[in-house]
Amino acid sequence: MSLSSLSFDSSTIIRIDDISVNLDEQRLRKFLSQIKTIHPNVKILLAVSPAVFDMPNRDNGNGEISERVFPSILNAHSDHKVFYQIERIGIPNWLSSVTADFGCLLASHGLIHVDHRLLPIDAQEMSIVTSLSLIKANIFVPPFNKYNKDTETVCSDNKVDLIKWEDGWNHLGYQPFSDDGRNYYVHLHDYPGEKLFAIVT
Ligand SMILES: [Zn+2]
Numbered sequence: 001m002s003l004s005s006l007s008f009d010s011s012t013i014i015r016i017d018d019i020s021v022n023l024d025e026q027r028l029r030k031f032l033s034q035i036k037t038i039h040p041n042v043k044i045l046l047a048v049s050p051a052v053f054d055m056p057n058r059d060n061g062n063g064e065i066s067e068r069v070f071p072s073i074l075n076a077h078s079d080h081k082v083f084y085q086i087e088r089i090g091i092p093n094w095l096s097s098v099t100a101d102f103g104c105l106l107a108s109h110g111l112i113h114v115d116h117r118l119l120p121i122d123a124q125e126m127s128i129v130t131s132l133s134l135i136k137a138n139i140f141v142p143p144f145n146k147y148n149k150d151t152e153t154v155c156s157d158n159k160v161d162l163i164k165w166e167d168g169w170n171h172l173g174y175q176p177f178s179d180d181g182r183n184y185y186v187h188l189h190d191y192p193g194e195k196l197f198a199i200v201t
Contacts, residue, residue: 005099014169014177014187014200015045015169017109017141018125019068020052023188025094027067027196031188036199039179044102045165047109047141048095054087067189069113091134107130107139116142121150128154139163142191172199 014029014035035042037059052069059134074082092098099106110116116124124153128151138160142151155162163169167183172186177200188196 004069008183010076011041011043011045012179013045013183015107015141015163015183016172016188016189017159017185018048018049018067018113018187018189019092019095019109020049020069020071021088021092022052022091024054025068025092025098028188029098031196032098032104032199034197036102038200039145042179044104044190045107045139046095046099046104047107048091048131048135048137049109049113049143050091050111050131051086053085053088053196058193065189067192079117080114080122083112086112095135105139106135106137106143108135110138111112113143115144115146115147116151117146118188121154123155124150125158128160129158132158132160145169 019028032044035044049069050132053071055068056066058071070083073163098104108128109135111127111131114127116127119127132138132140139155140151140160140185141163145160147164152162154160168181169183169185171188172184175184177184186199191199
């Protein structure tokens with residue numbers, strides 16, 4: 001099922017970004033199980049980041065940063081190449097079972113979590129096409145919701161559905177969840193511990 005076919009029905013979508021080897025599978029499963037129990041018709045889109053920083057090794061013990069894909073300090077850097085310094089790479093070994101168990105759709109979130117507008121078109125194409133091939137998906141969710149004309153060209157040339165923030169994606173940190181047919185997105189690292197399970201009620 002492609003996202004294009006999804007847009008013909010009125011299901012609410014929850015997109016989870018920054019799905020990576022750093023994520024706690026059991027926390028994700030518990031969150032998805034809660035969503036599906038309370039709102040069985042909600043569609044789940046998992047946006048996967050294959051190449052990430054080794055955040056569990058940088059954690060100070062409170063668990064708040066271990067599920068991130070890059071240190072938040074990097075956002076302050078003017079040079080986007082700092083995002084190239086990744087330390088772990090892989091597709092989570094639980095991804096296909098979680099996807100099957102909860103009927104999720106898969107998307108790529110780029111090979112590397114960098115603002116793709118800052119990459120030349122050839123590099124964008126490598127990031128998008130390679131990551132989609134690894135994940136076996138055909139939907140691209142741009143990191144930071146940032147894309148440009150080149151991103152659109154690459155996606156169109158490769159028959160990839162490009163997720164555009166402007167199409168009405170609501171950040172669950174700012175818009176409370178409601179099963180109202182709208183599209184929402186969330187990062188699990190924003191909700192450490194039990195906070196995660198208070199979002200969707
Ligand atoms: Zn992201």
